Structure formats: C-alpha cells, structure tokens
Amino acid sequence: MTDMQLIFEKSRPGRRGVDLPACDVPEVDLADALPRDYLRQVPPGLPEVSEPDVIRHYTALSRRNHGVDLGFYPLGSCTMKYNPKRNEQFARMSGFAGLHPLQPVETVQGALKLMAALQEALAAVTGMDAVSIQPAAGAQGEWTGLMMIRAYHRSRGEERTTVIIPDSAHGTNPASAAMAGLRVVTVPSNDRGGVDLRALERVLGGDTAALMLTNPNTLGLFEEQIVEIAQRVHAAGGLLYYDGANANAILGKARPGDMGFDVVHMNLHKTFSTPHGGGGPGAGPVGVKAFLAPFLPSPVIRREGDRVVLDDDRPQSIGRVHSFYGNFGVLVRAYAYLRAMGPEGLRRVSEDAVLSANYLMRRLAPYFELPYDRTCKHEFVLSGARQKRQGVRTLDMAKRLIDFGFHPPTVYFPLIVDEALMIEPTETESLETLDAFVDAWAQIAEEVKSDPDKVRSAPHTTVVSRLDETLAARAPVLRWTDEPSS
Numbered sequence: 248m249t250d251m252q253l254i255f256e257k258s259r260p261g262r263r264g265v266d267l268p269a270c271d272v273p274e275v276d277l278a279d280a281l282p283r284d285y286l287r288q289v290p291p292g293l294p295e296v297s298e299p300d301v302i303r304h305y306t307a308l309s310r311r312n313h314g315v316d317l318g319f320y321p322l323g324s325c326t327m328k329y330n331p332k333r334n335e336q337f338a339r340m341s342g343f344a345g346l347h348p349l350q351p352v353e354t355v356q357g358a359l360k361l362m363a364a365l366q367e368a369l370a371a372v373t374g375m376d377a378v379s380i381q382p383a384a385g386a387q388g389e390w391t392g393l394m395m396i397r398a399y400h401r402s403r404g405e406e407r408t409t410v411i412i413p414d415s416a417h418g419t420n421p422a423s424a425a426m427a428g429l430r431v432v433t434v435p436s437n438d439r440g441g442v443d444l445r446a447l448e449r450v451l452g453g454d455t456a457a458l459m460l461t462n463p464n465t466l467g468l469f470e471e472q473i474v475e476i477a478q479r480v481h482a483a484g485g486l487l488y489y490d491g492a493n494a495n496a497i498l499g500k501a502r503p504g505d506m507g508f509d510v511v512h513m514n515l516h517k518t519f520s521t522p523h524g525g526g527g528p529g530a531g532p533v534g535v536k537a538f539l540a541p542f543l544p545s546p547v548i549r550r551e552g553d554r555v556v557l558d559d560d561r562p563q564s565i566g567r568v569h570s571f572y573g574n575f576g577v578l579v580r581a582y583a584y585l586r587a588m589g590p591e592g593l594r595r596v597s598e599d600a601v602l603s604a605n606y607l608m609r610r611l612a613p614y615f616e617l618p619y620d621r622t623c624k625h626e627f628v629l630s631g632a633r634q635k636r637q638g639v640r641t642l643d644m645a646k647r648l649i650d651f652g653f654h655p656p657t658v659y660f661p662l663i664v665d666e667a668l669m670i671e672p673t674e675t676e677s678l679e680t681l682d683a684f685v686d687a688w689a690q691i692a693e694e695v696k697s698d699p700d701k702v703r704s705a706p707h708t709t710v711v712s713r714l715d716e717t718l719a720a721r722a723p724v725l726r727w728t729d730e731p732s733s
C-alpha cells in the first residue's frame with residue numbers, strides 16, 4: 248500500500264469533481280482588467296478527477312493520518328486537546344463566515360462586538376489591561392509583543408536591544424527576538440528547573456529590553472521565584488514578556504498580569520478550542536498593561552457607547568500585523584469556548600489538565616528517569632537516558648508508541664534534558680485512555696530489555712515506517728508541476 252498515487256497522477260483530461268453553476272454576472276475579459284504581465288500564459292496544472300475519485304483519495308489519506316479526533320495526542324507544549332464540535336458550527340454560521348472583509352464597519356457590528364468581547368475576556372483571564380487579537384500565531388504574537396517593547400523603550404529615548412531567555416524556552420522565543428532585531432542572551436536553569444536568579448542578575452543591565460518567560464515553563468514547572476524575577480527585571484529597566492502559548496495550567500488560577508508581566512501572548516489554537524497541526528490557521532492575541540496600550544497594533548477594536556469602532560488614529564502604534572480582522576473564524580471559536588466554559592469551567596480545565604499530567608508523571612516514573620521530581624503543571628518531561636544506555640533511543644520508543652495507536656509525545660525538547668520525552672495529556676482524556684497509555688509504555692520499556700530490535704525498527708503497523716523527518720517540510724509538494732495535465 249505504499250504506492251498510493253498522488254492526486255496529480257490520478258488526473259485524466261476532462262474529468263471534473265465539481266459542477267459549477269452557470270455564471271450569472273457579466274463576464275470580464277481579464278486581459279482588459281489586468282496588466283498582461285500578471286496573466287497566466289498556460290492554465291494551472293490542477294488535477295482533473297471525478298467526484299468519487301477525489302472523495303476516495305482524501306478519505307484514504309485521512310485514514311493514514313492521526314489526529315485528536317482519532318486518538319490520544321499527548322504532544323508536549325502543543326496542547327492537543329479535543330475541540331468541541333459546536334464551536335466549528337458557530338464559526339461556519341453564514342452571518343460570520345459570509346462577511347466580506349471590506350464591508351462598511353456599520354454592517355459588521357456583530358462581528359466587531361464579538362471581537363471586543365473576546366479581547367475583554369482574554370484581558371480578564373491574563374490580568375492585562377488591553378488586548379489585540381490581530382496576530383495569527385504564537386510566534387507572531389511574540390514578535391508583536393517585542394516590537395511594542397522596543398517602541399516603548401524608544402519612546403523614552405532608550406535603545407535597549409537585549410532579550411534574556413531561559414535555556415528551557417520554546418524555540419520561537421529566540422527566533423522572534425532575532426526577527427524583532429534584538430539580541431538574545433540565554434540564562435541557565437537551576438536544579439529545580441526554574442531560572443537561576445544569580446545568573447539572571449549577572450546578565451541584567453542598561454541594555455536589557457525584556458525577559459521572555461513561560462510560566463509554567465516548558466518543563467511543566469511553575470517558576471516559584473517569579474515575583475523576585477519580576478522585581479529584578481523591572482529594577483533594571485526591562486519589561487517582562489509572558490509566553491502564554493499554553494495557558495492550560497493557569498486558567499482561572501493564576502494571571503500573568505498579577506505575576507508582574509507587562510506583555511503576554513496566548514495561542515487560541517492551543518488553549519481556546521481551535522484545532523491545529525498542519526500549519527494553521529491560528530491566532531496569537533497579545534495583551535499588555537495600560538502603559539503599553541498606545542503601541543498596540545492598529546487598528547484597535549474599541550467600544551464607543553453601544554457601537555464598536557476600528558480606531559486607526561494611533562501615532563505610537565507599531566502598525567498593522569495582519570490584514571483585515573485577523574483569523575476571524577478562530578476568534579469565533581475562542582469566544583464560543585470562553586462563553587460555554589465560564590469562569591468555573593475554565594478553572595476545571597486547568598485542574599483536570601494538571602491532575603492528568605501529575606497522574607501520568609507518577610505512573611510513568613518507574614519506567615524512565617524523572618529529571619525534575621516536583622509537582623508538575625499541565626505537562627512534564629521524562630528522560631530516556633536509561634534506555635539509551637541499553638542501546639535504544641527515545642526516538643525509537645516514540646516510533647514504537649505509534650503501533651499502540653497513540654501519537655508520540657514531543658521528543659528531544661526541551662534541549663536541557665537528555666533524551667527528553669515531553670508529555671501533555673490535556674484535560675479532555677479519560678482515565679481509561681491514560682491507563683492504556685501507561686500500559687503501552689510499560690510494554691515498550693520491557694521490550695527495550697527483551698527485544699530491542701523490535702523497538703529500533705518500529706513502527707510496524709503503519710503504511711510506511713521511518714520517514715525522513717524533515718523532507719516533507721523542506722520540499723512539500725515534490726511532484727507539483729505548473730504544467731497542464733496531459
């Protein structure tokens with residue numbers, strides 16, 4: 248079954264999968280409407296297939312895939328939780344989905360009210376004063392936040408260009424800092440998995456623009472010294488940036504604004520009910536304390552009496568970071584989720600996510616090394632160093648897990664843990680699923696001793712076994728050609 252054809256290879260001239268209605272508006276000759284240089288000389292090489300062929304093709308592909316709706320997906324740092332289907336229905340309501348981005352503001356008051364209410368809810372959850380829902384992803388939220396921090400320092404006549412980032416941080420943090428034209432300084436973690444305060448003091452100075460922190464961090468551990476850290480950074484004139492991509496452990500429990508953070512971003516596609524994976528769409532709203540509000544991306548969505556307006560008159564703004572209204576469908580899902588859960592429901596989300604993670608951590612600890620033996624939050628990190636000494640790598644065990652019907656956890660991240668296995672169960676899994684996951688690991692740990700080759704050659708139950716880990720990302724459509732099918 249490895250020789251499944253591409254849809255392009257199934258193409259036969261003249262076959263059609265859709266029956267478009269006759270054109271009921273005057274036809275325009277594109278040659279009159281657009282400059283000749285921009286017009287295609289040959290038709291695009293789209294596949295020509297019948298409706299049954301196209302349905303069968305994608306149904307077959309979907310059966311070879313794994314997703315949250317198919318099985319457990321404990322990918323650490325990614326919050327792959329079940330997303331309620333009713334939120335999909337809301338996002339598809341014609342009054343939302345059928346809006347044109349250029350409609351006059353007076354005719355889209357409902358959409359704008361939803362966005363204003365979502366901003367207010369996210370501000371309440373994070374303890375911030377103002378929120379922009381423009382950014383399309385966590386990484387773009389980080390970049391937006393750092394650009395605001397830069398603009399703030401500049402507005403005070405200071406050119407601060409260093410961002411301090413712990414060695415446990417998500418890779419997007421240093422990448423966003425570099426994209427924002429800032430220099431990255433790394434601080435090491437202490438033996439409890441938190442920021443080493445003395446190392447932090449050594450790198451703080453007149454050049455410090457900000458400290459970027461995730462709390463709980465990517466080890467799943469709450470930063471116990473956050474108040475001291477915030478005091479030190481502020482005393483040095485720097486600001487605190489909160490990477491809130493995974494807010495699953497803090498909802499209704501702790502707020503970055505109360506911990507001393509000045510800027511946060513959240514990932515609506517992790518915590519707030521938008522399915523993700525495969526590249527989007529998502530949303531990475533940013534929240535700020537009042538003193539940074541003038542720098543928020545423009546236009547700002549703002550209530551004015553019982554109307555909502557798009558305010559473009561903001562001289563200190565860093566400018567627009569997304570066209571039109573951001574990824575609006577994602578915003579509808581997040582709003583529906585927040586309304587359905589309410590404050591009490593959100594607290595339960597965090598309690599259940601943390602409970603599930605601690606249950607799994609304790610039950611899996613006998614089979615692996617546990618580098619930080621502390622109560623974890625929404626996720627935890629194990630080490631496969633013991634198995635590595637027996638000749639089996641964490642990657643091999645992760646591949647073997649696929650044979651049990653589970654998506655492997657995040658591996659080899661965070662970098663500071665040798666042979667890391669980073670597991671995030673989320674709040675939406677049953678005890679039976681968690682127990683079945685433990686049983687699978689128990690068997691794999693046993694196989695490492697009794698039949699290591701079986702683990703090293705896994706997976707055995709999939710259509711293809713070991714894939715090139717990066718080729719698909721680097722050359723996504725190897726056989727796409729821009730020629731008409733022959």
Ligand SMILES: *Cc1c(COP(=O)(O)O)cnc(C)c1O
Binds near residue numbers: 325385419492514
């Ligand atoms: C996922 C994640 C990000 C990046 O979010 P994207 O939407 O993928 O850009 C940043 N930080 C942390 C901790 C994350 O888990």
